[in-house]
């Protein structure tokens with residue numbers, strides 16, 4: 090396995106992890122970012138992409154997705170490579186004081202400093218509890234986007250009644266790529282956060298392009314070759330129906346799991362990493378924790394507090410990456426060096 094050397098590794102591409110990249114960039118510290126989700130934004134994108142946020146300084150209102158887009162634009166000058174869809178699994182100290190990290194996607198990093206911006210944990214899809222389903226995972230059952238071969242010309246069942254399930258089913262119906270699309274949900278009532286989805290689903294059902302089966306899937310049925318061929322579904326009337334299928338897409342929402350970071354030997358307090366409030370250093374040298382994942386007296390889980398934490402943590406990290414350098418306070422308004430780093434030209438330095 091080849092190892093990626095970096096001055097900083099940021100775990101988590103939520104709002105705080107993204108702003109951490111910006112503050113590290115101003116300190117001339119290059120960073121890589123890893124997030125288990127397929128897109129950046131953390132809770133803002135995974136949980137409330139279209140909801141308005143009113144307490145970001147200088148931005149009277151913006152949605153979770155908009156904030157993420159603005160943060161991505163802000164960090165663009167620093168070209169931090171982003172490794173998405175990968176969970177950081179291990180963190181171990183090397184003899185030279187640096188940190189070795191490995192991910193679920195087979196990546197390995199050697200980092201001088203580590204910034205844990207893991208929020209409330211890694212968001213992982215909620216698993217369907219259906220007897221006999223597990224062996225079919227990643228073959229005919231997909232919790233993440235399914236490969237084309239599992240969709241084209243197939244009988245596809247989407248499990249769930251929240252926005253993610255409705256959107257997946259509607260996308261498939263619209264693409265006309267599947268042989269059939271069936272929504273499987275425990276009731277025929279949907280309560281999407283986006284109310285427009287209700288009408289779209291009703292329309293797709295009325296047109297016959299989408300089928301609905303109401304009930305609780307209990308058991309997976311496989312053929313002699315071990316292929317998933319059907320689900321046994323208990324209906325609200327307590328009868329069992331057989332639902333044939335080629336592919337199952339459970340879309341039951343995401344749940345946060347603190348996951349592997351609880352095993353990294355860092356001091357914790359009630360599932361949060363204990364940090365020093367002047368540097369946001371954890372109990373391990375060179376490892377910082379910022380945003381929702383940390384705990385210190387007076388902690389508030391707010392985005393703007395995470396931005397403050399990321400700023401002070403970057404200053405502290407500069408002392409580790411550049412021990413010879415005098416710590417300098419520079420303003421982005423007036424510093425020609427910061428303008429150079431940001432790739433901007435102003436009358437002050439032209």
Ligand SMILES: Cc1cc2nc3c(=O)[nH]c(=O)nc-3n(C[C@H](O)[C@H](O)[C@H](O)COP(=O)(O)OP(=O)(O)OC[C@H]3O[C@@H](n4cnc5c(N)ncnc54)[C@H](O)[C@@H]3O)c2cc1C
Pocket residue numbers: 100101102103104105106123124125126130131132133136137141142143144175176177178206207208209210211212347348349350379380381382390391392393395
């Ligand atoms: C409905 C709702 C509304 C909110 N409204 C507001 C508001 O109006 N104002 C406000 O200030 N705050 C609000 N918040 C809180 C705000 O969203 C959080 O404070 C903020 O998202 C924390 O940012 P973060 O970057 O620390 O963590 P997160 O946004 O949780 O991001 C952490 C990221 O780390 C990733 N991760 C975790 N562990 C690993 C691992 N081992 N490997 C790889 N990746 C990992 C996760 O997948 C996630 O993407 C709201 C929260 C919710 C749920």
